[in-house]
Amino acid sequence: MSSLFLLLSLCLFSEFRVMEITGYCSCPICCESSADGITASGHIISPGDKFAAADRQWKFGTLVTVRDYNDSKPVIVLDRGGSIKGNRLDLYFDNHKAALEWGRSMKIVRIQE
Numbered sequence: 389m390s391s392l393f394l395l396l397s398l399c400l401f402s403e404f405r406v407m408e409i410t411g412y413c414s415c416p417i418c419c420e421s422s423a424d425g426i427t428a429s430g431h432i433i434s435p436g437d438k439f440a441a442a443d444r445q446w447k448f449g450t451l452v453t454v455r456d457y458n459d460s461k462p463v464i465v466l467d468r469g470g471s472i473k474g475n476r477l478d479l480y481f482d483n484h485k486a487a488l489e490w491g492r493s494m495k496i497v498r499i500q501e
């Protein structure tokens with residue numbers, strides 16, 4: 389009974405979308421002039437942080453879950469990006485190599501506002 393309730397809750401309170409997922413870090417290559425270690429929401433980036441940059445339609449604090457990022461656990465939207473518009477999500481990595489290795493792909497994203 390409780391697992392059925394949980395399943396219903398998951399369906400009711402979250403949305404699933406296929407989005408184009410990319411990776412970035414706080415280096416000048418990824419962020420150009422805004423590579424100051426502070427996200428668009430005012431968050432000061434510290435080592436090991438996991439968060440996402442998304443379009444304005446998802447407000448800061450929205451939870452997004454992408455398989456294989458942050459052990460497939462939810463992270464929050466804390467940043468924006470000039471090219472991150474519409475159906476795109478940019479995931480933060482500690483270093484440029486890791487961001488490049490993540491690459492670019494279409495993945496299912498679970499969104500909870």
Ligand SMILES: [Zn+2]
Pocket residue numbers: 412413414415416417418419483484487
């Ligand atoms: Zn970078």
